[in-house]
Amino acid sequence: MVAAGATATGAWRDHTVKVDATGLAADSWYWYRFRLGDAISPVGRTRTTASPGSTVDRLRMGVVSCSNWQAGHFTAYRHLAATDDLDLVVHLGDYLYEYAPGEFQARDVVIRPHDPPVEMTTLEHYRRRHAQYKSDPDLRALHALVPFVITWDDHESANDAWSGGAENHTEPDEGVWSERRAASQQAYAEWMPVRYEPGGRLYRRFTFGSLAELSMLDLRTYRSQQAAHPLDPAISDPARTITGAEQLRWLRSGLLTANAQWKLIGNPVMIAPVRFPATLSTAELHALSQLTGPLEGVPYNVDQWDGYTADRAELFGALRDNGVTDTVFLTGDIHSAWAADLPADPLGYPLNGNSVGAELVCASVTSDNLDDLLRVPPRTASLAAETAIRVANPHIKHVELDSHGFSVLEVSPRQVRMDWFQLADRTDPESAARLAVSFAVLAGTQRVRRVSGTPLP
Ligand SMILES: [Fe+2]
Known part of the structure; x- marks a missing residue:
C-alpha cells in the first residue's frame, strides 16, 4: 500500500x-x-502518465463518444474492457443525454428509459441521470479497469449548447440558461473523473513522455451562437468563436511548442471541412441535417468547426506556417466514422493544399446515425451518401454513416493507427463486435491511409 x-x-x-x-x-x-x-x-x-521527455514506445487508448442510454446497451464498453493493453479511454463527449423518454432513442424504440423520466433541466435531474448512467455494469467495469480522459460536448447540458443558450433550451419555461448550465456543471464535477469545478476550466493537456501530448478541448463553454443558416456570412466572421480566444491561444501555443512527437487533440466536433454534395436526395439531406445540424442542401454543418471557419483558419494557418507535423484530431459527436486529411486550403486540395494534420472520428456507442434517421436497413441509402461525400471532399478518405461501436487508437513513434470496431446490434446486450477498418497516419506525412486490420480483441 x-x-x-x-x-x-x-x-x-x-x-x-x-x-x-x-x-x-x-x-x-x-x-x-x-x-x-x-x-x-x-x-x-x-x-x-509517463514523465515529460521519457521514452514511451507505445500508447493504446479506447476512443468513444455519444453513449445514449435510451438507444441501446453499452456493449461497446464491455468489448473495450476486453481489449488488450489499453492505457486509457478517451471519451469525447455526449457521455449522457438530456432527453426524456420518447425524445431520442433507437429509431422509434426506447431500449432503456431515462431516469428521471423528464428532460433534465435541474440539479436534481442532472444528478439522477448521472447516477443512472453509472449504474450500467459495462460502463462501471471499464471505469474500474482503466483511467478515463473525458471532455463534454453538448448533451451533458443540452443539445447544441453555446455560451449563452442551447437549441434544446427554452426560456423562461426551462428556467434561465446560466442556472441550467451551472446545474449540469455541478453534477458533472461531482460524478465524472476529472479535476474540474463548476465555472472552472475543462480544457487541459496530458503528456505521455516524448511520444505524445493530448489536448482535450471544451467547445461549448465559450462558443458563439450557431449561425442561423449555413449560408449565413457569420460562419466566417472572425468575431465569432468556437473555442474562445484564450483556449485558441492555449491550443495554438501548445501545438507550436510541444516537446512530444504526436500532438493529439481530443476534439468534441469535427474540424475537417465537409461539403455535402447537391446530388443527395432530399430525404438523405434531411437525415444528414438531423445528424449534423441545419443543412438545407448546402455545404456546411454550422455546429462543427465548419460554422466557425475563422478559428479553424487561424489554427491551420499556424500549423502550416510553423511547419508543425504529426497533429491528429480525435473526434466524436457526429455518430459516424471518418478519416480525413486536413488541408489548410480545401478547395485546392490536393493540388496546391498541403495537409496540416489528420482527423480520426469514432462512431457512436449507441446514438442514432444515418440509416437510423432514414429508417432504412444499414448499408443501403448510406452507401450513395458516403460515395457522394468522398467525391465532393477529396481530403476525406473514409466515411461510414451506419455503424455503432468504439475505436482503439495505437500510438507509436512510427505511426498513429485507429481501428474501428462495429457492434452487430446496439440493442442486444450480448452483441458481438468486429474490427471493420483501420487507418494510420505515418509520422511526418500529415495524411491518413488505409492499413490492414488486426484480429478481434
Ligand atoms: Fe451525440
Missing part, C-alpha cells in the same frame, strides 16, 4: 467521493478501493 486517507461526502455533493491521489510514481499502474465501516468497494485500477 502506497497511500491511504479519509474523506467526507454528503448530500452537498450528491454522496459522491472524489480523491485526487498525489505523490504517485510516473508511468505506473495503481489499484484503489474505498471503505465505509465494514463495506469495501470493488477494486479499481488506474495508471499514471
Whole structure:
C-alpha cells in the first residue's frame, strides 16, 4: 500500500467521493478501493502518465463518444474492457443525454428509459441521470479497469449548447440558461473523473513522455451562437468563436511548442471541412441535417468547426506556417466514422493544399446515425451518401454513416493507427463486435491511409 486517507461526502455533493491521489510514481499502474465501516468497494485500477521527455514506445487508448442510454446497451464498453493493453479511454463527449423518454432513442424504440423520466433541466435531474448512467455494469467495469480522459460536448447540458443558450433550451419555461448550465456543471464535477469545478476550466493537456501530448478541448463553454443558416456570412466572421480566444491561444501555443512527437487533440466536433454534395436526395439531406445540424442542401454543418471557419483558419494557418507535423484530431459527436486529411486550403486540395494534420472520428456507442434517421436497413441509402461525400471532399478518405461501436487508437513513434470496431446490434446486450477498418497516419506525412486490420480483441 502506497497511500491511504479519509474523506467526507454528503448530500452537498450528491454522496459522491472524489480523491485526487498525489505523490504517485510516473508511468505506473495503481489499484484503489474505498471503505465505509465494514463495506469495501470493488477494486479499481488506474495508471499514471509517463514523465515529460521519457521514452514511451507505445500508447493504446479506447476512443468513444455519444453513449445514449435510451438507444441501446453499452456493449461497446464491455468489448473495450476486453481489449488488450489499453492505457486509457478517451471519451469525447455526449457521455449522457438530456432527453426524456420518447425524445431520442433507437429509431422509434426506447431500449432503456431515462431516469428521471423528464428532460433534465435541474440539479436534481442532472444528478439522477448521472447516477443512472453509472449504474450500467459495462460502463462501471471499464471505469474500474482503466483511467478515463473525458471532455463534454453538448448533451451533458443540452443539445447544441453555446455560451449563452442551447437549441434544446427554452426560456423562461426551462428556467434561465446560466442556472441550467451551472446545474449540469455541478453534477458533472461531482460524478465524472476529472479535476474540474463548476465555472472552472475543462480544457487541459496530458503528456505521455516524448511520444505524445493530448489536448482535450471544451467547445461549448465559450462558443458563439450557431449561425442561423449555413449560408449565413457569420460562419466566417472572425468575431465569432468556437473555442474562445484564450483556449485558441492555449491550443495554438501548445501545438507550436510541444516537446512530444504526436500532438493529439481530443476534439468534441469535427474540424475537417465537409461539403455535402447537391446530388443527395432530399430525404438523405434531411437525415444528414438531423445528424449534423441545419443543412438545407448546402455545404456546411454550422455546429462543427465548419460554422466557425475563422478559428479553424487561424489554427491551420499556424500549423502550416510553423511547419508543425504529426497533429491528429480525435473526434466524436457526429455518430459516424471518418478519416480525413486536413488541408489548410480545401478547395485546392490536393493540388496546391498541403495537409496540416489528420482527423480520426469514432462512431457512436449507441446514438442514432444515418440509416437510423432514414429508417432504412444499414448499408443501403448510406452507401450513395458516403460515395457522394468522398467525391465532393477529396481530403476525406473514409466515411461510414451506419455503424455503432468504439475505436482503439495505437500510438507509436512510427505511426498513429485507429481501428474501428462495429457492434452487430446496439440493442442486444450480448452483441458481438468486429474490427471493420483501420487507418494510420505515418509520422511526418500529415495524411491518413488505409492499413490492414488486426484480429478481434
Ligand atoms: Fe451525440
